[in-house]
Amino acid sequence: MKARETVLLYHITDKEKEKRLKRVLLLMGVRVRMVEPEQYGLSIESLLRGNAADVNNAVNMADAANMTDSANAANTADSADAANTADSADAVMDIEEEMLVLHGFSGKRLDEFLAALRKNQARVDLKAVATETNKKWNSWQLYAELKREHEVMHKKQE
Numbered sequence: 001m002k003a004r005e006t007v008l009l010y011h012i013t014d015k016e017k018e019k020r021l022k023r024v025l026l027l028m029g030v031r032v033r034m035v036e037p038e039q040y041g042l043s044i045e046s047l048l049r050g051n052a053a054d055v056n057n058a059v060n061m062a063d064a065a066n067m068t069d070s071a072n073a074a075n076t077a078d079s080a081d082a083a084n085t086a087d088s089a090d091a092v093m094d095i096e097e098e099m100l101v102l103h104g105f106s107g108k109r110l111d112e113f114l115a116a117l118r119k120n121q122a123r124v125d126l127k128a129v130a131t132e133t134n135k136k137w138n139s140w141q142l143y144a145e146l147k148r149e150h151e152v153m154h155k156k157q158e
Contacts (some may be wrong), residue, residue: 010099026140040139103130
């Protein structure tokens with residue numbers, strides 16, 4: 001059975017660009033999933049499946065972690081240092097750039113999609129096609145790898 005074409009969207013803060021992206025995907029009949037920060041710890045595979053139980057667990061785990069972090073900071077003798085440590089850990093874990101992950105696209109459909117993005121001025125620099133390897137990764141792992149690859153590609157072009 002052929003996999004349904006799906007795109008995971010991350011950190012699209014420009015509402016006009018988000019509309020253009022969604023319009024392209026809707027016209028192409030592609031399923032769209034907006035990935036929220038509390039879902040970043042889930043595997044790409046879980047996000048593509050859209051398993052509600054996984055998403056709810058991720059939200060509950062994020063809430064529990066936030067409550068635990070708050071309680072630990074309050075109980076720490078030097079809570080300012082604890083807060084700074086927590087802030088720097090969160091900064092490392094944030095996905096700060098637009099990113100998209102494509103799944104189920106044939107080569108021809110991928111070319112059509114990329115051309116439609118250019119035509120509709122909906123460029124996203126960090127893009128990945130879901131593979132058997134990266135489907136097991138979480139969003140932070142994929143983001144780190146895409147950033148590394150993006151930097152390598154730009155150094156080669158200079």
